[in-house]
Amino acid sequence: AAYKLLLLPGDGIGPEIMAEAEKLVAFLSAAGVAAFETEKGLVGGAAYDAHGVAISEGDMALAQSADAVLLAAVGGPKWDGVPYDVRPEAGLLRLRKDLGLFANLRPAICYPALVDASSLKPDLVDGLDIMIVRELTGGVYFGEPKEITDLGNGQKRGVDTQVYETYEIERIARVAFELARKRSNRVTSSEKSNVMKSGLLWREVVTALHARDYSDVKLDHMLADSLGMQLVRRPKQFDVIVTDNLFGDLLSDVASMLTGSLGMLPSASLGGEDAATGKRKALYEPVHGSAPDIAGKGLANPIAMIGSVVMALRYSFGLTAVADAVDKAIADVLAAGLRTADIAAGGATVSTSEMGDAILAELKKT
Amino acid sequence: AAYKLLLLPGDGIGPEIMAEAEKLVAFLSAAGVAAFETEKGLVGGAAYDAHGVAISEGDMALAQSADAVLLAAVGGPKWDGVPYDVRPEAGLLRLRKDLGLFANLRPAICYPALVDASSLKPDLVDGLDIMIVRELTGGVYFGEPKEITDLGNGQKRGVDTQVYETYEIERIARVAFELARKRSNRVTSSEKSNVMKSGLLWREVVTALHARDYSDVKLDHMLADSLGMQLVRRPKQFDVIVTDNLFGDLLSDVASMLTGSLGMLPSASLGGEDAATGKRKALYEPVHGSAPDIAGKGLANPIAMIGSVVMALRYSFGLTAVADAVDKAIADVLAAGLRTADIAAGGATVSTSEMGDAILAELKKT
Numbered sequence: 126a127a128y129k130l131l132l133l134p135g136d137g138i139g140p141e142i143m144a145e146a147e148k149l150v151a152f153l154s155a156a157g158v159a160a161f162e163t164e165k166g167l168v169g170g171a172a173y174d175a176h177g178v179a180i181s182e183g184d185m186a187l188a189q190s191a192d193a194v195l196l197a198a199v200g201g202p203k204w205d206g207v208p209y210d211v212r213p214e215a216g217l218l219r220l221r222k223d224l225g226l227f228a229n230l231r232p233a234i235c236y237p238a239l240v241d242a243s244s245l246k247p248d249l250v251d252g253l254d255i256m257i258v259r260e261l262t263g264g265v266y267f268g269e270p271k272e273i274t275d276l277g278n279g280q281k282r283g284v285d286t287q288v289y290e291t292y293e294i295e296r297i298a299r300v301a302f303e304l305a306r307k308r309s310n311r312v313t314s315s316e317k318s319n320v321m322k323s324g325l326l327w328r329e330v331v332t333a334l335h336a337r338d339y340s341d342v343k344l345d346h347m348l349a350d351s352l353g354m355q356l357v358r359r360p361k362q363f364d365v366i367v368t369d370n371l372f373g374d375l376l377s378d379v380a381s382m383l384t385g386s387l388g389m390l391p392s393a394s395l396g397g398e399d400a401a402t403g404k405r406k407a408l409y410e411p412v413h414g415s416a417p418d419i420a421g422k423g424l425a426n427p428i429a430m431i432g433s434v435v436m437a438l439r440y441s442f443g444l445t446a447v448a449d450a451v452d453k454a455i456a457d458v459l460a461a462g463l464r465t466a467d468i469a470a471g472g473a474t475v476s477t478s479e480m481g482d483a484i485l486a487e488l489k490k491t
Numbered sequence: 492a493a494y495k496l497l498l499l500p501g502d503g504i505g506p507e508i509m510a511e512a513e514k515l516v517a518f519l520s521a522a523g524v525a526a527f528e529t530e531k532g533l534v535g536g537a538a539y540d541a542h543g544v545a546i547s548e549g550d551m552a553l554a555q556s557a558d559a560v561l562l563a564a565v566g567g568p569k570w571d572g573v574p575y576d577v578r579p580e581a582g583l584l585r586l587r588k589d590l591g592l593f594a595n596l597r598p599a600i601c602y603p604a605l606v607d608a609s610s611l612k613p614d615l616v617d618g619l620d621i622m623i624v625r626e627l628t629g630g631v632y633f634g635e636p637k638e639i640t641d642l643g644n645g646q647k648r649g650v651d652t653q654v655y656e657t658y659e660i661e662r663i664a665r666v667a668f669e670l671a672r673k674r675s676n677r678v679t680s681s682e683k684s685n686v687m688k689s690g691l692l693w694r695e696v697v698t699a700l701h702a703r704d705y706s707d708v709k710l711d712h713m714l715a716d717s718l719g720m721q722l723v724r725r726p727k728q729f730d731v732i733v734t735d736n737l738f739g740d741l742l743s744d745v746a747s748m749l750t751g752s753l754g755m756l757p758s759a760s761l762g763g764e765d766a767a768t769g770k771r772k773a774l775y776e777p778v779h780g781s782a783p784d785i786a787g788k789g790l791a792n793p794i795a796m797i798g799s800v801v802m803a804l805r806y807s808f809g810l811t812a813v814a815d816a817v818d819k820a821i822a823d824v825l826a827a828g829l830r831t832a833d834i835a836a837g838g839a840t841v842s843t844s845e846m847g848d849a850i851l852a853e854l855k856k857t
């Protein structure tokens with residue numbers, strides 16, 4: 126049976142870069158690599174404009190029944206004034222929560238061809254390859270109470286709640302340890318256990334799980350503020366980093382900017398394995414945002430979106446050889462000098478679709 | 492009457508660098524610049540070892556009656572196992588909370604002599620001068636509930652609560668706007684209003700205060716994850732940044748590491764003005780930590796500690812000319828090539844006390 130993909134182009138540059146992902150998926154189907162069936166939905170501002178919500182019930186149902194969801198990007202100033210519950214981000218947050226996508230994998234890789242695009246000195250980032258494992262369905266993003274209360278006298282109180290339970294910490298730490306075993310076998314766990322009780326529990330649970338099931342992996346603990354510093358100082362000291370939803374949001378953005386390759390970085394958000402079918406729900410999306418300022422101009426870099434398809438091939442469909450081939454096509458095209466505007470450093474540029482086409486042409490050679 | 496200073500050397504390299512601050516204070520008194528009376532207390536691990544608490548009631552009373560507190564650093568692996576409530580950090584947190592020190596000023600400055608010590612490319616940090624204004628007595632650091640609950644079945648739940656009320660946001664934003672008026676007149680306010688209700692309130696309150704009292708200052712809002720990215724990408728775009736306790740912790744650490752001058756950066760934590768006396772409580776401390784690995788070896792850089800005295804001269808005592816003179820002495824000593832190990836980049840080094848003495852000698856010339 127064909128694999129079912131739900132495509133959610135979203136807002137801003139989303140549709141443009143999704144078009145390049147679609148070309149790749151169509152080619153893989155046509156080439157007989159695997160049969161993919163695609164459907165399309167709306168999320169974010171696009172869904173709000175069409176339905177008045179950040180994602181419709183119909184599209185949520187499609188997401189639930191898909192083998193994988195590809196999402197491009199949501200948000201933009203156009204929707205700055207919409208009610209909180211239907212703001213573009215709410216669509217993304219509902220997808221994460223309702224699909225149970227607790228494990229967000231964010232590779233921060235410095236592409237050799239782009240070493241000079243980093244703000245950091247080249248020797249600090251050359252060869253950089255970090256995997257940030259961010260908890261994605263818990264913490265301050267979803268804890269209750271989460272509200273603004275009017276106290277009278279012109280005073281209001283805003284409250285958010287950071288909550289973690291043992292099982293949530295265990296399952297994300299397990300993902301990190303398993304990944305580390307396939308990489309350099311090192312995990313750095315990060316929290317603020319010196320000021321947060323949830324951080325203290327985080328540290329306890331990770332430490333206990335490590336002793337019980339993963340003592341072959343090297344485990345370090347680093348406070349989130351120190352980790353932020355160390356990412357800037359000596360990023361190559363890290364292999365796998367595991368942290369909570371909020372710290373993961375911030376630290377993975379810092380890490381991805383360090384690489385100089387922001388427009389190139391994909392991410393995977395994975396659920397747990399279904400006990401009956403062995404399948405896991407999954408959503409793949411670029412780390413970068415919807416870049417409304419350059420939308421519709423053919424300037425966007427499609428590589429993070431294409432890389433998101435590659436992560437789907439790898440993590441949802443086990444098509445490792447194909448995934449490797451696409452990764453190689455991307456690297457070859459970059460090595461040949463092709464650049465979209467974000468990575469051109471003032472040199473010659475190609476458009477979004479030219480980059481997508483070039484990668485496909487390179488892939489067809491193999 | 493003499494100004495009363497409470498000195499809290501704390502742990503690790505704390506006593507060594509505090510000794511250099513004491514020399515400066517003694518010199519200023521002897522030179523008749525101002526009369527300072529100093530007392531000494533214990534905080535952090537040192538207080539725990541002596542009294543079984545992170546700061547004694549006696550020392551808290553001294554802090555309450557001091558015109559300013561100078562603190563060096565707290566913490567170290569020696570106290571990793573002590574109960575949560577008396578861990579070294581608890582002393583610092585109690586000082587901040589009980590003295591009402593809601594405004595934490597963290598300058599991130601790149602010293603010209605140290606441009607090459609930054610991980611970032613020189614042109615990105617040359618001339619960097621950011622002031623981070625961090626809220627210090629609210630947010631997730633102090634909100635209740637803050638607890639770990641045993642749920643049975645081997646499951647626990649860790650909870651922390653992020654709370655901000657209108658007045659807390661207003662008073663810290665006011666500090667930021669006032670500072671901006673004396674600098675480049677730009678404030679960037681940062682939160683995660685796209686996922687946090689406290690962030691949404693933060694943004695509302697800052698926007699309203701700006702419109703009401705500070706419309707001459709340029710105000711931007713930037714999500715905390717984007718701000719982390721932009722700090723790495725183009726740090727010089729910022730002037731004053733105002734943010735909450737937790738984001739401020741992380742972002743100010745990233746910013747200070749960018750400068751390549753971590754051992755050089757002081758900070759000020761200020762309370763509100765007393766309505767009757769016009770005085771404000773204040774604590775001054777380096778941004779760096781207690782560096783237990785190099786403690787007792789004379790390797791620590793005393794400049795952040797000496798700079799903390801300078802901030803006290805400026806913000807608590809209005810001794811601007813003296814403060815400028817000490818700052819100039821520091822810059823001159825650096826320009827003359829003196830380096831402690833942390834900033835030596837492999838070159839010749841001086842010890843903690845040699846650096847302190849050199850700055851004092853330079854100051855005596857003026």
Ligand SMILES: CC(C)[C@H](C(=O)O)[C@@H](O)C(=O)O
Binds near residue numbers: 214374686
């Ligand atoms: C869009 C926003 C809600 C989201 C987040 O905060 O998680 C984004 O920053 C991300 O990292 O995916």
Ligand SMILES: CC(C)[C@H](C(=O)O)[C@@H](O)C(=O)O
Binds near residue numbers: 319350
């Ligand atoms: C020591 C610790 C409690 C403290 C904090 O988290 O505020 C420190 O990191 C700081 O930034 O002053």
